[in-house]
Amino acid sequence: MTGRAGDALTYMGAALVAVFFAAPFVWLLSLSLRTPAEVYLGASRLIPEAPTWGNFATILRDPAFAIYLWNGVKLAASGAALAVVLAVPAGYACSRIDFRAKPAVMLGILAVQMVSPLVILIPLYAWIDRIGLLDTDLAVIAVYGAIGLPLSVWLLKASFDAIPIEIEEVAAIDGASRAQILTRITLPLAAPGLASAFILTMIMNWSQFLVPFILLESDANWPISVAIFNFAGSTSASTTQILAAACIVAVIPAVAVFVALQRIIVSALIDGAVKG
Amino acid sequence: MRRASPTPGDAPALPWLMPALAMLALFYAVPVLDVLRLAFSDATLIRPATEVSTRAVAAVLSNPALPQVLGTTALFTLASVIALQGVGLAIALLIVRGERRGLRGMTALRTLVLAAWVVPGIANGLIWQILFSEAPYGGLNSLLGSVGLGPVAWLSDPQMALVSAVIANTWQGAAFSMIVFYAALRAIDPVIYEAAEVDGARAFTVLTRITLPLLRGAVLVNSVLVTVQTLNTFDAILALTGGGPGRATEVLALFTFNTVFYNLDLAGGSALAILLFALAMALALVLWVTLGRRDMRA
Incomplete structure (x- = not known):
């Protein structure tokens, strides 16, 4: 299996691996930038509408x-x-x-x-x-x-x-x-x-x-x-x-x-x- | 035959080895012997041993929880070792193929997998606990819900909790196997593949x-290391499920930890620690002998 078909399969596999390994980081980041109200919206609000650094401020100010x-x-x-x-x-x-x-x-x-x-x-x-x-x-x-x-x-x-x-x-x-x-x-x-x-x-x-x-x-x-x-x-x-x-x-x-x-x-x- | 050395004949090794050997003796050899002594005593964490006794060992062996803990440990270790090596090998094959073909993004992929590896075990457990949250807005369940599936009882169902623990463990640990297999794959002479291509061999046959x-040698070494690592670690499980629900995810290492540091039963915990130690060594030996023998027959 050489050539383009193989390359496409390799990329598909790579994408699958990337999703599995990136998802926890992405989800963590998404949650950490949310206000409490947006937390309850779950996965439908992956990119917060009103992102806030407030959670990090709470942690780092302590x-x-x-x-x-x-x-x-x-x-x-x-x-x-x-x-x-x-x-x-x-x-x-x-x-x-x-x-x-x-x-x-x-x-x-x-x-x-x-x-x-x-x-x-x-x-x-x-x-x-x-x-x-x-x-x-x-x-x-x-x-x-x-x-x-x-x-x-x-x-x-x-x-x-x-x-x-x-x-x-x-x-x-x-x-x-x-x-x-x-x-x-x-x-x-x-x-x-x-x-x-x-x-x-x-x-x-x-x-x-x-x-x-x-x-x-x-x-x-x-x-x-x-x-x-x-x-x-x-x-x-x-x-x-x-x-x-x-x-x-x-x-x-x-x-x-x-x-x-x-x-x-x-x-x-x-x-x-x-x-x- | 002596290897050429800068100052021939003037090379007693012991003084050079002393610092490391002394450290390992003090922090490993003597403690292991002391665990053995404690197991056959009546010591608790707050009261030193006063007599030699087999009561602690007998109590541990007859503890009704032990069979379940050992079963969980076997299941968790077996599933983790298969998943870790399978995923690690698949990623290594993918990256090596991508690199041979000059595809972009392979280093980024390797970096991403390795990034999960340096996440502390406790943080790993907490991160996956957040993902597995069974609230309607929990990460995975709200995603499944949006396509009309679920909800899955990731952490509250005893069997599912063990699966979840294996998933979290695989996410963090697969990078180690990936590196081992990646190194082994890159060490294979490309001429062999060229010859196979000339002969018209199909990818699956190759x-x-x-x-x-x-890769048999790499699989052998990796199996031993990954099995023992899996057997010995419990911080991710501690943070993910705390061993629950019930005892569904309480592996031997966590059970030992709880016995010593929560129940303050030093003698009983020492007996369990010896069991853990013996199991790790025995598994390493069995894997080495069985996989190694198959290696020689081939």
């Missing part, structure tokens, strides 16, 4: 929401930074050093990813409580560091693999130590890989619900993911448009960052998928 | 005889 957003960014970024920093030496060793246990280590790291955070959080909650770190950012960041580690090691290994080893050999002949080679040569060259590992783990952390929900108790420490869950519980049918605006506010940062940087992220993922 | 067999 000082608590700004704090939730900031908490989300802070926890996600710190956790991702911790994971990537810890993953660099391991990813480098898995790429450049030959050791007998390498397949076992790589597979073990992958297997770790199959353990639900729920399983480890049960004892971690008790331990963190005992050392008095419950309801602190530090506890959440440490757990994020561990959860993001497996993916980071795999992505970094793939990006180190892509750097020609000859460059390092030249530096070694010039008398550079392995640590110097890593920090002066390999890491700068692996910057796109580092960036995509950081961004992907950060997006994962931004989406995390369970870890902050369990480890953080006070409202002021919550990231946006926990906050909208609690917010949804307090809304009713008459405030759907405000919940829709809140969902958009919670979703936009990750989607925007991802779309802006998708070229490097997708190529890192594809490299990881091909080699993994 | 798909079933060339493309799908060559």
Whole structure:
């Protein structure tokens, strides 16, 4: 099936996929721009007659929401930074050093990813409580560091693999130590890989619900993911448009960052998928 | 054989691996062992263990809710894994074909699918809850109503609620399978397709005889990852239905979560967590062995 008939079928399929994946975003946006009266008109009023920013204003004017957003960014970024920093030496060793246990280590790291955070959080909650770190950012960041580690090691290994080893050999002949080679040569060259590992783990952390929900108790420490869950519980049918605006506010940062940087992220993922 | 390294012979790997291994030991290995200890104790979330006992495990196994929860989990996981991989593969095939033919809009389509993937699980549940709203002005029902269909009891009918949960899960998760299959499809040598074209093979034959067999490795890896992911996640369901109506959408992960953090039953929750952990590992192993063996026979 080549030629125009096939192309037409491809476009039809693409249109179907596009409708399914775009519909929730479109509906959410439509609701978030409506006045309460227009909410009751349902799908017949997809484009509001009197669009309003009022729902977004309600959300963004609430000082608590700004704090939730900031908490989300802070926890996600710190956790991702911790994971990537810890993953660099391991990813480098898995790429450049030959050791007998390498397949076992790589597979073990992958297997770790199959353990639900729920399983480890049960004892971690008790331990963190005992050392008095419950309801602190530090506890959440440490757990994020561990959860993001497996993916980071795999992505970094793939990006180190892509750097020609000859460059390092030249530096070694010039008398550079392995640590110097890593920090002066390999890491700068692996910057796109580092960036995509950081961004992907950060997006994962931004989406995390369970870890902050369990480890953080006070409202002021919550990231946006926990906050909208609690917010949804307090809304009713008459405030759907405000919940829709809140969902958009919670979703936009990750989607925007991802779309802006998708070229490097997708190529890192594809490299990881091909080699993994 | 040693690979050429910058400083040959001077490469003990352990110091390099230490930070990552120590972190994973502290946050994964030891907690998993501790869950095992807690399961065989009488601990609650507010009172530490005082004795070794099998009471919690026995209570969990004889809980009349468990068979239903396990049935829901099996149904939800199976349906999700089939839907996620089917939709992911279809989109990947579509995009790869579009790109080969130089059609426009394929990158935009890929971006759209990936955008759903980065939506937080909780937000996913809330967004679909809004879409599935059963009020007369609810998103899908008012759309169906305008063409004289429905209304559908998306979330209040026990069976439909499970279908709705699978739809929401597929919307968010299909991108992962799409990326895996997209990468695998692009790695196939185009010469094979040219040869098939020369031989006059039909598109369907090319798909079933060339493309799908060559994707077997990707399907294997993806099946394991997607199955375990589906088994372990519950935040979308928590936000979408809260496990209801009744227990209709309460999967094992959500049941475990409720047992520990709402009923404060640490021992019972630990026993369930071990069940979840064992199930994930067992499924991964079974998939690996069965799909892997078929792979070798071909």
